[in-house]
Amino acid sequence: MSTSRIWTIEEANALVPRLSSMIGRQLALASDVERCWQELVQAVQSPAATPDQLIEMARNGSELARARERELSEKIAAYESGWQEIEELGVVVKDQRIGLCDFYGRLDGALVWLCWRYGEPAVEHYHGLEAGYAGRKPITAERRRQLLN
Template identity: 40%
Template sequence: MDAHRIFTPDEATALVPFLTFQFERLARLRAHVEAHLRELARAGVQVDPAHPLESPCPARLRPTLVRMVQMVSEVQRIVTGINACGCLVKDLEQGLVDFHGVVDGEPVFLCWQFGEDAVRWYHPHEGGFAARRPLEPEALCQTLYN
C-alpha cells in the first residue's frame, strides 16, 4: 500500500484558501489555453497533444502555439504542486480535490469542490463525486486514531 497523508476535515479545510487561489489561477490559464486553441483551429492548425510544438503552424501563429504550450506546462506545474501537499486533484474543470481521510474507522476520501469554503463532504474510495455524503459534525474532528 502506498503511504499517504491522512487528513482530518480541519486539516483539509486549512488548505482551502491555497486551493481556491490555485484553482482561480488554473481557471484563468485554462481559459487562455482554450482561446489559443480556438485561434489556432480557426487557422486550420491541428495541435498534436503529444508533441504540440511539432504541430505544423504558420509562422505568424507560432508565438500563440508557444504561449499555449507554456500555459499548459504551468497548469501541470500547479496541479503537481497541489498534489505535493497530499491532495489529489480529481477534475480540473469541476475543481474537485480529494484528501485521504477516515470516517467511522473506514478509509475514505474527504472531498472539496472549488467554491466551497470548507471540506464538508466525503465519499468511499470506490465511489466518486456522485457518492458524496456530508460529514457528520462528530466526524469533523475525527482522526485516524479515534
C-alpha cells in the same frame, strides 16, 4: 494501497483558502489555454487538422503561427505545473474542470475521501474510496467526531 498523507478535517479545512486560490488560478489558466488554442487554429487556418498536425503546421508556419504555438505551449506547461504543485500538497485532484479535490481521511478507522469542490467554503463532505462525487455524504457533527487520524 499506498496513500500519501492522512488528513484530519481541520487540516484539510486549513488548506482550503490556499487551495481555493490555487485552483482559481488554474481555472483561469484553462480559459487562457482554450483562448490560445483558438488563436492558433485561426493563425494556421486549418480547423480540420488534428492537434498534432496543427502544432506541426504552426511550428513550420508564419511568425504569427509560431508565436501562438509558443504561447500555447507555455500556458499548457504552466497549467500542468500548477496541478502538480497542488498534488504535491498531498491533495488528490479528481476533476480539473471543476476543481474537485479529495483528501485521504479516516472514519472509524477506515480510509475515506474528504471531498471538496472549488467554490465550497470548507470540506463538508466525505465518501468511500470507491464511491465517486455522486456518493458524497455530508460531514455531520457525529461524523466529525469520528474523523480521526
